[in-house]
Amino acid sequence: MKMPLENLQSVVRCPVCNKKYRMTKMLVLDEDDKRTTLHITCEGCGAASMVFISMGQFGVVSLGLLTDLKQNEARQVFQGEAISSDQVIEAHQFLKQYTGGVEEFI
Numbered sequence: 001m002k003m004p005l006e007n008l009q010s011v012v013r014c015p016v017c018n019k020k021y022r023m024t025k026m027l028v029l030d031e032d033d034k035r036t037t038l039h040i041t042c043e044g045c046g047a048a049s050m051v052f053i054s055m056g057q058f059g060v061v062s063l064g065l066l067t068d069l070k071q072n073e074a075r076q077v078f079q080g081e082a083i084s085s086d087q088v089i090e091a092h093q094f095l096k097q098y099t100g101g102v103e104e105f106i
């Protein structure tokens with residue numbers, strides 16, 4: 001969502017202490033026409049959260065989720081390659097033929 005961060009600031013609060021965020025602690029992870037994903041670290045309580053903001057029929061909606069990812073880790077996750085359908089099929093076929101126990105995966 002191409003909206004200045006100053007405008008988003010007013011809709012985004014810390015899910016733990018409800019404090020308003022300062023822009024300096026926000027990192028834009030992903031952005032398109034209708035959605036913005038931010039990583040935010042609260043200055044008040046130190047909690048990190050990922051906030052998904054989207055422009056819907058009824059205005060701007062935000063959803064915050066607590067995370068233990070640091071900003072650089074969150075950025076890596078968002079810049080990583082998406083899982084392809086071939087990889088999903090491959091995993092499915094592997095599991096279908098697999099006869100061992102789950103403890104081997106741990």
Ligand SMILES: [Zn+2]
Pocket residue numbers: 014015016017018019042043044045046047
């Ligand atoms: Zn907080």
